[in-house]
Amino acid sequence: MKINCAYFTHPGKVRTVNQDGLFLNGKTISEGNFDSPIIETHHIQNVGLYSVVDGAGGHSAGETACRAILTELTKSVDIFDCAGSVTESKLRNEMVRIQGEMSNMADANYRLSGMAATLAGVLFVKGKTGAEPPCGMPFEMASGFLNRWTALVFNCGDCRVYSIDDGVLTKISHDHSVVQELCDEGTINEDEMRTNPRRNVVTAALKAGRVSVELNCRRFEIMTGDKFLICCDGVWQALSHENIELRLASKTFADSVHELYCELINTDCDDNISFVIIEIEYDDVC
Numbered sequence: 001m002k003i004n005c006a007y008f009t010h011p012g013k014v015r016t017v018n019q020d021g022l023f024l025n026g027k028t029i030s031e032g033n034f035d036s037p038i039i040e041t042h043h044i045q046n047v048g049l050y051s052v053v054d055g056a057g058g059h060s061a062g063e064t065a066c067r068a069i070l071t072e073l074t075k076s077v078d079i080f081d082c083a084g085s086v087t088e089s090k091l092r093n094e095m096v097r098i099q100g101e102m103s104n105m106a107d108a109n110y111r112l113s114g115m116a117a118t119l120a121g122v123l124f125v126k127g128k129t130g131a132e133p134p135c136g137m138p139f140e141m142a143s144g145f146l147n148r149w150t151a152l153v154f155n156c157g158d159c160r161v162y163s164i165d166d167g168v169l170t171k172i173s174h175d176h177s178v179v180q181e182l183c184d185e186g187t188i189n190e191d192e193m194r195t196n197p198r199r200n201v202v203t204a205a206l207k208a209g210r211v212s213v214e215l216n217c218r219r220f221e222i223m224t225g226d227k228f229l230i231c232c233d234g235v236w237q238a239l240s241h242e243n244i245e246l247r248l249a250s251k252t253f254a255d256s257v258h259e260l261y262c263e264l265i266n267t268d269c270d271d272n273i274s275f276v277i278i279e280i281e282y283d284d285v286c
Helices: 061-082 088-108 139-146 178-184 233-238 241-248 253-265
Strands: 002-010 020-024 027-030 038-043 047-056 116-126 149-156 160-165 168-171 216-221 227-231 273-280
Touching: 002 020, 002 253, 020 061, 020 273, 027 061, 038 253, 047 061, 047 227, 047 273, 061 088, 061 116, 088 149, 088 216, 116 160, 116 227, 149 160, 168 241, 227 233, 227 241, 233 241, 233 273, 241 253, 253 273
Parallel strands: none
Antiparallel strands: 002 038, 002 273, 020 027, 020 047, 047 116, 116 149, 149 216, 160 168, 160 227, 227 273
16 A cells, blocks of 8 residues: 655644654654654555554653654564454554563663553554455455455544544544543533643553553544544644644645645644554555
């Protein structure tokens, strides 16, 4: 599968350290300070993983947590590539393994005991879902069914994944946060989540310690032209849903990426800001 990928990370205008990191089909970027977005074309054979990681946990611990997760995600891709099938449960097991590695690091260095990170991403998988073709499906169609591309969209915490379909921006992840709970119960709406005083209180993260891992995961079949936006909370808190949608809705891929960047960098940027935008470019997807 061939895709266009645009990515950007920056500490913002207030914070001196960028605790965000990016995982881009095997490439890792941490503590970045980009002048402008980077656009690349990637070729994925069987498995491709893209993620935004937002470190937390006090001085140095946030950066360490972010780097540790990025390192372990590289191992995860190799594990998925060798696996006979890739399912939501196997993705969840990898997050448990990664958190275990973070806990081992904290056991060896008490200064890292509070390290944690939220993350969101998309795992692209070709023909490794374990699904069986419907009974009676012709051979040619069954072959395509078994080799089709699937996206596993996941998040832990308040980093997000959106789909972009014909100019319509849809949040397809579900935050682990106090404001998400308030929104779910109808106390506030989606846009009010951005400015609520408790907007930065998350209810789940990958963190050092022997605790359970909460991971939201959804499966989508991939079509030509599909687009995804993965971002940290610094992005969706800085810009309204409508504003992000407007910047990404029109023009070429490069123009829409540049517009989103310009709109973001012209805000107060009181948090780290990081995003990855993915566009499926051609139709060899089944």
